[in-house]
Amino acid sequence: MLSIKNLTKKFGDAVAVENLSIDVSPGEIYALIGPNGSGKTTTIKLAAGLYYPTAGDIFIENASITRDPEKAKRAIGYIPDEPFFYDRMTGREFLHLVGVLFGVSEADRNEKIPHLLEIFGLSGIIDGFVENYSRGNKQKVSILAAFLHDPKLLLVDEPIVGLDPESAVRARQLFSDFAKEGGTVFVCTHTLGFVEDIVSRVGMLKTGKLIKEGTIEELRQTAGKPGAGLEELYLHFTK
């Protein structure tokens, strides 16, 4: 589903991501974790087509994000780390805009949006301007927007920043159910507890390079720490 091949991204002389290769299959939840500035967000933005790779490529459903971006992006639902919106649009207008951009018909939008709004109980505020939403509510709208067009791959950057605990649990359930139904989730996060219970594999990134990859059990074996949590493993490998 998602195949990152020898990906390198430079900003001027600074190397953000260096020769990164990752493959994620349908039904998997892959968590990319690492310290601040390790290149997680850059990787996600490259996969979403917001950055152009310096070298290498990313394939989504076998379509190159650089050579066939429209086809690759049709499969993506992207949830950014900072949900910047057009302030003077209502949440409902924003969801319709996203739907139009991804080719969702008006009838489908009318059917789906009410159901999506129920997930986080947003019906009461959805006709207000986004500029007046709290950060958490903006995050919820961006999560719902990613599900509007039935994506096959979710690119999720720091999914629960600003969410209340109840909504965080719902979001986790949402991602988990999505993967169980055959979807792929590629998530970057610092909130290790959020992904620990649902993640299929973990990749650890440091200074733009993948230093370790595997299931949590495999990482425990490599670290020689049976029963260790993801946080302990993270500290072990990134020191």
Next chain:
Amino acid sequence: MNIIFYILSQKLSRVGKILRGKKLAPKIVFAAFVLIFFLIGIAEFFGFLRAFRFLSGQEFFGPPLTLFVLEQFLLFVFVLFILSASISGFFIYFRSSDIPLLLSAPVGARTIFSLKFAEMTAISSWPLILLGIPLVLAIGMGTKAGVPFFIFAFFALAAFLFFSSALASLVIFFAGYFFKCVPKFLSVCASAAVLLGGGYGLVQVMVPRSATLSAIFEAANLESSVATTVFIEHMFFWWPSHWVALLIFSASFDMERAFFILSGLIVFAAVFSMLAFFVGSAAYPFLLLILRESIFYARGRMRGSRDDTRTRAGVRSFPKIFFHPAGAIVEKDILLFIRNYQELAKSGFILFLLFIYLAAIASTGDRIGRFVEAEGVVLALHLIAISYFVTTLSLQFVFPSVSLEGRGSWIVWSSPVNRKYVYIAKYFFWSALLFFVMEASMLFTAPFVGLSGFAAGVASVFLLLLVLIIVSVSLAFGTLFPDFHESNVDRLATSAGGLMTTFTSLALGLFMGIMFFLVAGGSGNGAPWFLFSAVTAIVLIASSLYAGMKRIQQLEVV
């Protein structure tokens, strides 16, 4: 008081930071701005100087004509100042980004009011600097006035500035209260009616009627060696700028009268400013809080659990006009613009200037006769003037349209919409809209100036080419030099890319005006010139579109 000076000095220190900074581009932009202001001021100064020198040699008609010119231009400065201050002042008083910090700090409402008053006065003083000062310097030097004239003129302009700012503040506070009390539609209609009525009235005063010319040139008393200025004084009596004009006029030959007027002017400006200060600072805390409240629901009410795109009346929510994804992005741009009152007000100001210009052309044609004999020259100048308005509107809408996607552009950029289509949609939409507005403007003035069908037709073709070129250049520069972190249109328009767009567009406007004259106004065969213009336009449009579309494919939101 210390707080006001401290905050103002902090804001002014940005200029120092630019000059001391390592980046070259902001320094070039700053230097270009200073140079442009200086060159415009110098050009106006020498124009006025030549006129006043000539008039000072006209013993009989010189004085009333000098006063008429002074009255006209100072009235224009006054109107521009009030309009500019009312628009920028509303957002400075009630919506500026530092207000939450000031409100949460132990700073009194009077202090905040005084600070905002000073900011508004400084920002809106550009008509006085750009037009008023060259005018006053020119009359002083043209009439060989001494140092006292310039001292009097300085105090007169200072009083004018304070009075105008105080008046603008009262207008803003009244308008703020009015807008909050009446429905939005009524507010917009009332504002438009005031602007159109005021603009029409201004044109009626500024464009000389035959009665005005009679008042100047028909001597009332043949015994007198100088024509009377009484008719001119009566004509402008009720405008606040009249007393400043009369003072400056008198100071060039009658200091005693000038001193008398200056004393009255200073007392009046001081009393009026104090009144505005007390009324303003008393009303400010109340108005500030109610006007800072956002409009939470898009249509001013909660629509509860309405779950589809259609209201009960069958009206779509979004998109309403365009259904192609690229069209929906354009519709989003329009929606965001309509809901951005600051940009809406600024665009209203530009359209107001366009209206004044068109009304002045129409009135002039109507009053002093048709231009058939010189229609080529008139239309070429008209085309150049219209290219200025196309450039201004392009800077407002087209140039920033890619940058204004801003940090929210992840929505569009991560979607499966080819960015080329987004680019093309923006291009054709703005080209069509600007051409429609400008063609309507040209057709509006055509009957008043008695243009032939042929001239009007050729002018329309040139206007189409002009709009297509300027929009393509604006969009290309906006895409080549985007700033996704800036949401202020003025700052985007005054960036290096904005300046390049301005110069290029104005130069192309001038070029097309000259080409039009060679086609429609020259005595020879215009066909080769037309062909040359069309080919040049096509090459420019195609190369701009190519550069812009290539760049937009690789844009990154860093």
